[in-house]
Amino acid sequence: MLTVDIEIVALLVSPVHAFEGRPADGPRPDPAAAGxxxxxxxxxxxxxxxxxxxxxxxxxxxxxxxxxDVLDRLAAELGLPAVPDPLLTRRNIILRGYPVDELPRGREFSLDSGDGPVRFQAHRPAHPCAWMDTVLAPGAFKALRGHGGVRCVPVTDGTLSVGPAKLLVEG
Structure with a gap:
């Protein structure tokens, strides 16, 4: 079992799918875009x-x-003047301090931001889409391949908050 101190830097709960249609047309308005x-x-x-x-x-x-941390590397690789806003990736839980893409598929892990651990099971990669070239920077779609995060299912109920947290990877 591995326990790591991390930070939950952003959380996104969105009632709409902002990336519909063609990227050239831009994303649709999202009331939850601020996280x-x-x-x-x-x-x-x-x-x-x-x-x-x-x-x-x-x-x-x-x-x-x-x-x-993937966005830090992306900004350096693409020569961006600033690191892109992590909420633009449209991922639900954005953390810093652990290489999420290395979570073992099928394994459970938990996040605890102070209200008790919330367990998840890692399933499959969250592949980036062509929208990344529009909302982050040209070249982001290709640069994020293999680094788009992980799609999971929650195993327990709970609450997560932005700020310091613990990540525990089981087995």
Whole structure:
């Protein structure tokens, strides 16, 4: 078992899918684009209020976890003047301090931001889409391949908040 001190840098619960249509047309308005400081997690369902909550097609992929350090590397690789806003990736839980893309598929992990651990099961990679070239920077889509985060299913109910947290990877 591995325990790591991390930081949850952003949380996104969005009732709409902002990346529909063609990237050249731009994303549709999203009232949740600024993120939130706290989310409620429900086992097997996802994040309360999110577009994928209790969506049958996304049961094993209702929550996406992303490593903010990837954006630091992206900014350096593409020569960007600043690191892109992590909320633009449209990932639900954005953390810093652990290489999320290395979470073992099928394994459980937990996040605890002070209200008790919330367990998740890692399932599949959250592949970036062509929208990344529009919302982050030209070249981001290609640069993020293999580093788009992990799609997960919550195993327990709980609450997560932005700020210091612990990540525990089981087995």
């Amino acid at each position: 939130t400081g706290r989310v409620s997690v429900r086992a097997g369902l996802g994040l309360v209020g999110d577009r994928y909550f209790d969506h049958p097609a996304h049961r094993n992929a209702a929550v996406t976890v992303f490593d903010a």
